[in-house]
Amino acid sequence: MEAESIPFERLRSVGREASDELRSRPVTLADIAREAGTSPSTASRALSGRGYVSTPARERLVAAAERLGYVANASARTLKQRTSRVIGVVVSDLGNQFYALLAAGVEETLREADYQMFLLSDNSERAEELAGARAFAAIRAAGVIMAPVDYDAAPLLARHGIPVVEVDRRLANLPCDAVVIDNERGARDATAHLLDLGHRRIGLLVADTEWTTDAGRLRGYRSAHADAAVAVDERLVVPIGFHARGAERLIHALLRDAAPTAIFAANNLLAEQAWHVLRRRGLGIPRDVSLVAFDDLPWMEMVDPGLTTVAQPMAEMGRSAAELLLRRLEAPAAPPTIECLQPSLLVRRSTGPPPR
């Protein structure tokens, strides 16, 4: 533990002033009003720009606010107005770039509309998601965008009059806006691509949830098989519990017991695991086993061979969700919109004909 190199005297001397300021009461609207010789009402009108204020009064007030470094107390404002310009966003895992990029898209759009994004991650835990929803209800968020984990959060928010937009998945038992992709089609395209190459034994790694995402991907996998009149050996379908715990073991087992010539990993985490397992077993991609991923993350292009994958427009999903929410705030009673974006199959070099 050693200090870095900003000279300490400098810290000290500046610190003196700062700690004096630190002791002082925060500046309130009343202070500004007093400073400018008006009432708080006028100060409020001047700084928020609603209602009549004479130009000289406004100028004095704005100057005073500037001079004293006034920052309006958001709690007081929210309390009075009974709503805030904060939008809550709940994702499952910040460490997963899919969600991070989604959130980035949301933020971009919200910022343009002058809303603040309040982001939190629920680690795919029901309890944490619920706690997050409660927190957003507590701060009277104007709206919430979430990748839902369970059924309870959206109703809780609805009960508080907070509009919810679901993104990536749909779970709520009530009509709410949502942005999803056509998972079935994405998975069907990916599977069809493998079938076209001649694969007949395609392993499917899919999250073991009731989520619409995974259900859709599973349907797509099956319908591609049906279209090609290829029967699915059920041993090839591997549902994998949350957090991809034990995924590795299951993938090893799949390779050992079901002899797939290709693997379709239905999300980026499973793709990462599959990639590692194939490496570890010394299997060549696509020489021994072809691999198709879901989600297009930067690493998929960087590994060798680059991964064929079903690309989702992550940032665009975020932006759409934000736009849907903004529209909902304008028209609370409008019928819910479900926006379904299209994924696209990105063929790289991890897929080829099956070995003979």
Place this chain on the structure above:
Amino acid sequence: MEAESIPFERLRSVGREASDELRSRPVTLADIAREAGTSPSTASRALSGRGYVSTPARERLVAAAERLGYVANASARTLKQRTSRVIGVVVSDLGNQFYALLAAGVEETLREADYQMFLLSDNSERAEELAGARAFAAIRAAGVIMAPVDYDAAPLLARHGIPVVEVDRRLANLPCDAVVIDNERGARDATAHLLDLGHRRIGLLVADTEWTTDAGRLRGYRSAHADAAVAVDERLVVPIGFHARGAERLIHALLRDAAPTAIFAANNLLAEQAWHVLRRRGLGIPRDVSLVAFDDLPWMEMVDPGLTTVAQPMAEMGRSAAELLLRRLEAPAAPPTIECLQPSLLVRRSTGPPPR
């Protein structure tokens, strides 16, 4: 744009109830009190657990709160108590896993201490950082953890009596807690590793900022050269502006004009760019050029060859920052702590002897 597959009638029927609820006024403490036949004061004491409340009264109140789905209004509470249990976190770029993992570490620790993390990304823009700081001041955040972009945000927060912990870099002109790593040592180790392998022309890609991180890494690069009594050809040192704009061009130029046998990319974005440029020029790693990165992100292990890198304990930095902040909240007047974590050199297969 086509809808997915939750039956629509189901949505409709549940929706009727929900939209009725939606219209209703949020439940207040007074409602709970009335329901349980007590005063609001008693209700407050019962639900917050401060002060005398008889057991039967408490039970009635808790039950009523549960039944009506009461969620305390955070604005009212914050307004009255003049502080909240929200901690603001500002990072530069959510899309960069370094910051995402840092934030995840922060959140983990804060959650355990029953604080909420309010995360926002400033895209390395001074104005956005300032707006974020202002927003945190407005909600009377209990504290703020930030990877600072410029000098102004911390003083603004200090003026509002909000403690700040800087993480990753140090910038503030006032004494505040900070968590950093020993950048100089990390860079020195990496450079020494290359020098040991026999490299004499080591390109350095470093962000062109005044940040303590990059300054430290540059110093480490130079001091390793000094230790080995190797002169640095200044053409090998490439400072690269923000957002890595034009980085690719500069890296091409470095390879063309300065003939390095190794490149040390002083952050993960630059490493990614360098990796792409080397690929594109058909240069073998490490056959033609060795490559060392900074930050250990998952992709660095997955590419072929795996990247030798200076690993930072990202989640631990986040946890430490959160702990420092929690300690600061307990003891506002304690002298500032600078915690300096140690990076470690992770040798993989992207480094080897220089070509002859």
Place this chain on the structure above:
DNA sequence: GCGTGGGATGCAATCGTTCCCACATCGCCC
């Protein structure tokens, strides 16, 4: 019988804004 003290409760003020309303001051037109 009367203080005493602790458990339990409610009243009312308070936090800092907003915003409705009443009031004041202007022309300006009939």
Place this chain on the structure above:
DNA sequence: GGGCGATGTGGGAACGATTGCATCCCACGC
């Protein structure tokens, strides 16, 4: 000259929780 809009201002009641203080009740000891 007296209304009548258009401006501009300030008073004061909210918003919903917390909390200091006064009060009340009751058991208990003397």
